[in-house]
Amino acid sequence: MAYRLRVRNAAQLVTICSGGQRFKVGKDQDEVEVIENGTIIVDHDGNIAAVGTEEELSKAEAFRSATYEADIDATGKVVLPGLVDGHTHPVWAGDRVHEFAMKLAGATYMDIHKAGGGIGFTVGHTRTATEEELLGSCLQRLNRMLRLGTTLVECKSGYGLETETEMKMLKVLHQARTRTPIEIVANYLGAHSVPKGMTADQATEDILNNQIPALKELAAKGEISPELIDVFLEKGVFDQAQTKYNSGLNLSTLPRDLRLGRILEAGKEAGLLLNFHGDEINYMNAGELGGELGALSISHLERVSDEGIAAMAKVPTFAVLLPTTAYILRLEHPPARKMIEAGVPVALGSDFNPNAHCMSMPMVMNMACVNMRMTMKEALVAATINAAGSLNKSATHGSLEVGKVGDLLIVNAPRWEHLIYQMVDPPLEHVVKKGRLVF
Numbered sequence: 001m002a003y004r005l006r007v008r009n010a011a012q013l014v015t016i017c018s019g020g021q022r023f024k025v026g027k028d029q030d031e032v033e034v035i036e037n038g039t040i041i042v043d044h045d046g047n048i049a050a051v052g053t054e055e056e057l058s059k060a061e062a063f064r065s066a067t068y069e070a071d072i073d074a075t076g077k078v079v080l081p082g083l084v085d086g087h088t089h090p091v092w093a094g095d096r097v098h099e100f101a102m103k104l105a106g107a108t109y110m111d112i113h114k115a116g117g118g119i120g121f122t123v124g125h126t127r128t129a130t131e132e133e134l135l136g137s138c139l140q141r142l143n144r145m146l147r148l149g150t151t152l153v154e155c156k157s158g159y160g161l162e163t164e165t166e167m168k169m170l171k172v173l174h175q176a177r178t179r180t181p182i183e184i185v186a187n188y189l190g191a192h193s194v195p196k197g198m199t200a201d202q203a204t205e206d207i208l209n210n211q212i213p214a215l216k217e218l219a220a221k222g223e224i225s226p227e228l229i230d231v232f233l234e235k236g237v238f239d240q241a242q243t244k245y246n247s248g249l250n251l252s253t254l255p256r257d258l259r260l261g262r263i264l265e266a267g268k269e270a271g272l273l274l275n276f277h278g279d280e281i282n283y284m285n286a287g288e289l290g291g292e293l294g295a296l297s298i299s300h301l302e303r304v305s306d307e308g309i310a311a312m313a314k315v316p317t318f319a320v321l322l323p324t325t326a327y328i329l330r331l332e333h334p335p336a337r338k339m340i341e342a343g344v345p346v347a348l349g350s351d352f353n354p355n356a357h358c359m360s361m362p363m364v365m366n367m368a369c370v371n372m373r374m375t376m377k378e379a380l381v382a383a384t385i386n387a388a389g390s391l392n393k394s395a396t397h398g399s400l401e402v403g404k405v406g407d408l409l410i411v412n413a414p415r416w417e418h419l420i421y422q423m424v425d426p427p428l429e430h431v432v433k434k435g436r437l438v439f
Contacts (some may be wrong), residue, residue, distance in 0.1 A: 001066045004435035005042040007410065009054050010074040013038025014416045016081055016385050016399035018051075023345040023389035025316065030340075030377045034416070040079060042406030044069075046434025051400055070437065077429065078416045080380075081400050082151025082407030083361040084387035086320040087299045087349025089189075090141045091134050091169045092159045094125025096354040109281060109329050109355075110236060119159070119193040122354050126159040126169070134172045139180055141352070141359065146182045147439045148360045149419070149428055151407040152388060152397050153182055154275075154349065156230055158189030161203070163210045166190045170215070170224035177225070181433040183407075185391045187228035187275060188215060191238050191263050200238055204263060212266050219270075227392070228275040228296070229267030233289070235282045238263070264293060273392055275320075279303040281331070290317045297390040299349065301334045302326055309335075313343040318390035321382070322351040323367035324358040336372035347386040348379065366423035376420050406435040 013035040017024065024031070039057045041050040050057055057063050099107075099117055112118045126134070138155075145153060155176075157169035166188070173186040190211045194203045218224045231238050264274050273296045278286020280300035287308015290298045297318035301308075304319075312319060319339050326333045340346050348368055350358050358364065365379040374382070388398030396405050410430040411419055419426045431439035 001062055002044065003041050003049060003066055003068050004044045004046065005070045005072070005406065005432065006039065006068045007072045007074050007079055007408070008039040010038045010079040011076050011414050012036060012078045012416050013040060013051070013400065014078065014080045014380075015051060015401060016381065018401060020401065021385065022394040023316075023318070023386050024381050025343045025345050026340065029346065029381045029386070030375050032377050032380055038079065040400060040408065042435030046406050046436070048400060048402050048404050048406050051402060072410065072430070074410055076414060078411040078413055078418070079400070080409045080411065080416055080419065081384045081398060082409060082431070082433065083149045083383050084391070084393075084398055085145065085150045085153040085350050085352075085361055086297070086347045086387040086390045087322055087351050088153055089156050089158060089351070089353035091138045091155065091157065091172050092122050092126050092354055093129035093134060093137065094122055094354070096121060099355070103328070103330075113193075113236070118355065120196060122159045123161055123193070123195070127162075127165045131168050131172060134169065135175055135179070138172055138176055142176060142180045142182045142184075145352070145359045146180065146431060146433075147428075148362065149409050149426070149431060150359075150361050151182060151431065151433050152185070152391070152393060154185045154187055154228070154391050156187040156189040156192075158192030158230070161190065161193060161195040162206070163214045166211055167214055167218055167224065170218070170226055174224045181436070181438040183433075185228065185393065186224070186226045187230050188226040188267070188272065189230040189232070191231040193232060193237055204238070207263055208266050212270055216270050226272060229264060229270075229272040230276050231261065231263050232277045233284050233286050234277070234280060235284070261289065261293065264295075275299070275390070279308065280325070287312050291315050296392060297347070299351075300325065301339075302331050304334065304339075306338075309339055309342045309344055312339075316343065316345055318345045318347050318386065320347045320349045320387070320390050321368065321372065322349050322356070323364060323371050324356045325351045327367060327371065328356045333371050336368065336374050340374070340378060345386050345389060346374075346378070346382050347390040348382040349387070360424070362419050362426040363423050365420045369420065376417050379420060380416070406432065408432045
């Protein structure tokens with residue numbers, strides 16, 4: 001029998017879980033499964049064929065007499081699952097380095113937004129960039145993420161705000177799937193901001209009547225492949241008027257047509273899963289709305305309420321927390337401890353974008369531990385099985401279990417915690433995608 005890869009004798013083989021769990025919550029999020037002197041084997045389809053101790057697998061006839069395309073001795077080293085980044089914006093043109101100085105001088109995110117900066121600034125540059133230019137810069141960014149250990153990544157559109165550019169961005173992500181080893185989950189974010197010259201209601205009608213129909217047509221032709229839909233639920237952007245939900249009203253007493261966000265509902269009808277920005281700068285009832293809609297995940301949640309947390313735990317809806325954003329905008333960090341203790345599955349994302357220029361999930365995990373009081377185990381779970389769950393991919397990604405995709409990291413350190421501890425320059429020796437060495 002021939003196999004694609006064997007990694008043997010690892011001081012620690014960190015499987016995360018072994019029982020087919022799709023996510024971890026509460027006290028379970030603070031547990032990771034580790035095999036000492038472990039060995040993992042990946043078949044020629046790129047899937048994990050065996051996981052166990054070196055002693056167990058070396059005695060099994062099927063593996064003892066097998067041949068391996070690549071055979072790595074990981075003595076004294078650690079093997080972990082490939083990391084999953086639950087929230088990124090990698091398709092854009094025109095940097096915003098000048099805005100960093102504005103933030104340092106005291107300008108808020110919404111100050112810059114109202115002055116024509118922020119998302120609007122990037123939209124202008126992205127609209128004029130060619131598809132080829134956007135693809136080139138996107139691939140560079142994705143490959144840097146890969147070198148830092150990310151093997152599965154969520155990628156949003158959202159810097160077009162009109163049909164042509166939004167579809168151009170989704171085409172870029174579709175093409176990138178075949179041009180880089182990193183695996184992409186595309187997210188349509190036409191409701192990232194209100195375009196200049198439009199009201200929020202006009203922008204909503206454009207999304208419903210023009211963008212989503214174009215999305216459905218191109219998806220049917222195989223030119224784009226979005227799996228998720230996102231909305232930036234925020235004051236001055238897309239607020240309760242567009243979601244048909246008003247602060248202070250009891251969701252359970254409202255007719256169904258008023259309880260469902262119009263854009264999110266249209267996305268759901270187009271076959272997309274709900275994954276939206278909420279409760280970042282202002283409290284917008286995002287947790288409550290996400291629970292009511294049965295959303296897959298909500299990102300940010302710096303201002304989430306106790307009621308919103310309870311609603312998310314009930315579904316459950318994943319909380320994708322972004323410590324880099326709170327850091328760069330000097331916001332209060334999301335209440336990770338409260339969410340974990342309430343039974344919300346907490347995931348992590350880098351929020352890589354022109355405003356928060358971080359591609360490193362090891363750095364994100366370190367910040368989650370320091371600034372959000374998460375333990376290292378909770379952070380690792382949040383960047384593996386739970387981040388995969390937030391993208392509806394935990395059946396195939398996020399842990400080292402037989403039958404899952406053979407994405408793994410080899411860390412030149414005796415304990416897995418070094419991946420987080422050595423935050424900026426972690427001792428990554430190899431990144432493996434589907435059983436092939438890609439870095």
